[in-house]
Amino acid sequence: MRRPSILTAALLALPLSFVGIFFVLPLLGAVATSFGLPQFSIDSYRRLVDVGVYRSVFAKTIRVAFETTAISLLLGYPTACFVASLRPRLRTMAVGLIALPFMLSVLVRNYVWMALLQDTGIINNWLRSWGLADQPIRLMYNELGVVIAMVNMLVPYIIFPVLSSLLAIPPDLRTASASLGAGRFETFLRVTLPLTGSGIAAGCLLTFIVALGFYITPAMLGGSGQMMIASLIAFNVREVLNWPFAFALATSLLASTIVLYYAYRVVAPRGVALKAA
Amino acid sequence: MGTSVTRRTMMRSVAAAAAAVAAPAIIRSPARAAEELVFVGFGGAYQEGQTKAFFEPFERETGIKIVQTTGVELAKLRAQVQSKNIEWDLISLPDRLRYTAQHDGLLEKLDYGRLDTRDLLPETVSDFCVGGITFATQLTYNKQALPAGEPGTWADFWDTAKFPGRRGLFNGPVNTLEFALLADGVPKDKLYPIDVPRAFKSLDKLKRDAVWWTQFPQAGQMLQSKEIAMTPWTRGPGLILDGQPIGVSFEGAAISYEGWVIPRGSRKFDAAMKFIAFALQPARQAELTKYVVFGPTNRKAFPLVDPKVAALLASAPENFKKGFLVSGDWWGPNLTKVTEQFTEWRLK
C-alpha cells in the first residue's frame, strides 16, 4: 500500500511509546529473567520441553480455548444478525443488554454457576421435579460446566465485532442481490457472510485470546486448577517464586499465540473493500 | 513606661519558659505520630479479630499505630525486596509460604533476644519466623448426608462403600497426599518424607468420587448443599457452617501455623519486634480466639480461653495429639516437583 508517512508516524507515536514503556520494557525484563540473566541458561525452557506435563497443559488450554471460541461463534453470529435486524431503538437496547453482564465480576459469576449447575442446584432440581431425570445430570466439575460458563462470558466478544461489520453493509447491496435473482439464503451466503469476514475474524481472535487466559473458571467449575497454562504461571510466580520458569512459560505462550495469529492473518480475509460500482 | 517594659519582658520570659517546657514534646511528638507499622493480612473477619486482639491494644500501650492493608502475596514481597521499595513491615505468614520466603531471602532474622519463647510450640519457632496461630485442616462432613453414621478417620473418608457420597478434595497435593497416606495406613510419625507414588495409588481409589475444589468457601458451600458428603476443611473465621448439621473429626487433622515475619529491608524492625513480643503474650493470643477459631501457640494462653472454644482449637492439647504437624520444610523444596506429578496424575 502507501509508504508510511509523517501522519502515520504521528498517529503511532503515542500508542507505541505507551505500550513500549509500560508493557514491552517489563516484558523484556521478564524474557531476560526466563533466560537466567545476568547469566545465560535455557534450563527453564528445557524443563518446559522435557517434563511431559507441560505439553499436556498447553494442549489442554489451547483445545479448550478453541472449543469455546467455536461455540461462541455459533451462538454469537446469529445473535448479531438478529440484533442488526432490529429497529435502531430496540437495537440499542439489545446492545445494552448484551453489555450489561460485563458489570459482573468473574468470581461472583462462578458462584452463580455453581448454584445453578450443581447436582443439588436449581437446574437439576427443576429437571427432577418435572420428572425429566432420575439422577442428577453432572453439569459441573467437568468440562461441560466450564464450557457453559466460559461461553457465557465470551459470546459478547463475538457479537460486537460481527455486529459492527453487519451494520457496515449498505442495505442496497441486499436489494441489489435480490433484484439479481438471489434467494435470501443465497444472498446471505454470498453477500452478507463474506462481508462480515473481518468481523468474524476479529471476534474469533478476541475470544480465543481471552479464553487462553482463563484459569479461575476452570479451577472453580471444572476442578481443573493446574491444568491451564495461566494457572501454572500464576503458581510459579506466586507460590514457589520460580520466576525464570514462570516467565519461560509465559514467553512460550506468547510465542505460540503469535504464531497462531500469523496463521490467522494469512488465512482470514482482510476487510473486503467495496469497490465503486 | 517601666511597667510596660517589665510586662513585655515578663510575657517574653513566660513565653520562653513555656516554649522550653513544651519544646521536648513538640520535638518528640512528630516523631511519635510518625511511628507506624504497615501490616499486611488476609482481610475479613480474621483481620478484624487481629485488630481487636493485637493492633488496637498495641497502639494503646505503645502509641505505635498499625497501618493495615490486605493482599499477602509472596510475589509482591519479592518485587518489593528486589526493587528496594519495602512497603510492608509485618506479616503473619502461613508456614507453607515461609519456607519459600526464607529461601528466597525475603525475610529478616528475628531478634530472639527480645522474645520469650519458652511457652511456645517449639516446632513453630525458627530463625525467621515465630508462630502466632495454629489451624487445622480436618475431616468435615455433613451429618444429614451420612445416615450410616459419622466418619472419624481418613480411612473412613476413603471408604465409599460404608459412607457413600461424593468427596471434596483440595485441588492440590498439599495435605491431600498426607491424607491419602493416612488412609492407606501409614502412621502419623512416618508421614515425612512423603512416599509420593504410594499416595497417588491411594488417591486412585478415590478418583471417581472426588470433587476437586480450589477455594475454601467453595468447599463449605458444597458441603452445606450436600453436593459433597465430606471434605477436608479448615475452620477459621468461616462461621459459614454454624447452625448447620456439620461434624468434624480431629483424627488425622493436618495442623499448620502462621508465624510473624519481618520483610528484609524493613526500616521498622525495632517496632515490629516490639509488636511480635506483644502479640505472643498469652492474654493476647487468648483474646484472638474470641473472634476466630485459630489456636494459640503459647501454652499459657489456654487457661484463658473459653472452654467451649478451646475444644475447637487445633493446638488444644487433646486435639493436637490427634493430628499431625504439616512439614513446611519438606514441602518447601518439593512443592514444584510434586505439583507437576499431581497435575500429571489429574490429567490422566
Place this chain on the structure above:
Amino acid sequence: MTGPVKRPADLLLALVGCLVIGFLLLPVVVVVPMSFNGAPLFEIIPSRPSLVQYERLFTSPEWFDVLWRSVRVAALAMAIATVTGTLAALGTMRLGTKSRSVVEALLISPQIVPSIVIAASAYYVFAMAGLIGSMAGIAIMHAVLAVPFVVILVLSRLESIDPALAQASASLGASPFHTFRLITVPQLRLAFVASGVLAFHVSFDEVVLALFLSGARTKTLPVKLWDSILFEVSPLLPAISTVVIVASVLIVVPTMWLQNRSGRAKGGRRKGSESTV
C-alpha cells in the same frame, strides 16, 4: 431491515437471538435474589431473606470508597485506552502489510501475556517511577490491558469502511480532517462505544495488577472482593454486584435515551442499517 412480513426464518433468528441474550443475562438475573440473603451462603432462593447485606454495604464507608475508586480508575483507564487504541488503529491501517502485522501483534500482546507476569515484571519499573499505590499507575496498566480490545474492534471496523466514501468526500473538496470527522468518525461510533465498555470492564474487574500496584491505602473493588472471598462466603458479593448493575443501568439508560433523541433531531429517523449507536 424491517420488512412488514415476518418469514419463518426471521422468527427462527429472533428466537435464537433472544435465547442467547437471555442466556447471557442469566447470571445477572440470578445474582439479584442471591443478594437478599441473611444466611452466609450463595443461594438463588435465599433461606433467610433479609436486607442485611445492603445495610452492611451502605453503612460501611470503606466499601463505598473502594467502589468509587474503582469507578474512577476504570473511567481513566477507559479514556486512555480508547484514545491510545484508536490512534493505534488509525496508524496501523496505513502501514504496509509486513510492518502492520508486527505492530498489530505487539499491540494485542498485553492480553496474551498473563497479567501476573506483567505485574511481577512491571513492579520494578513502577517502583522506580514512584507509581506504586497511585491510582494513575493502576489506570495506566489497565489501559495497557485494554488497548488490544480497542485496536481489534476499531481496526476491524475501519477495514469495513468503504473507501469510496472517503474518495467521494475528497473529490467534493473536503479536507482530510473534515473527511475524517464527518465520514469516518460516525461510522466508528459503535466500535468506539463497544471498546469503551470493554475497556471499562477490563479495568473494573481486574485483580492481579491492581493487587500489585496498589498501596496500603489505595485499593480497588476487585481486590477488596478477593480478600473477603478468600475465607468467607458472603452474599455481600452479590449485593455489591447488584448495586453495580443497577447503577450501570441507571447511568446508561438515560444516556442512550438522550443520544437517541439528539440523533432524531439531527435529521429524522434513518431507515436501514446505519446505526444511531
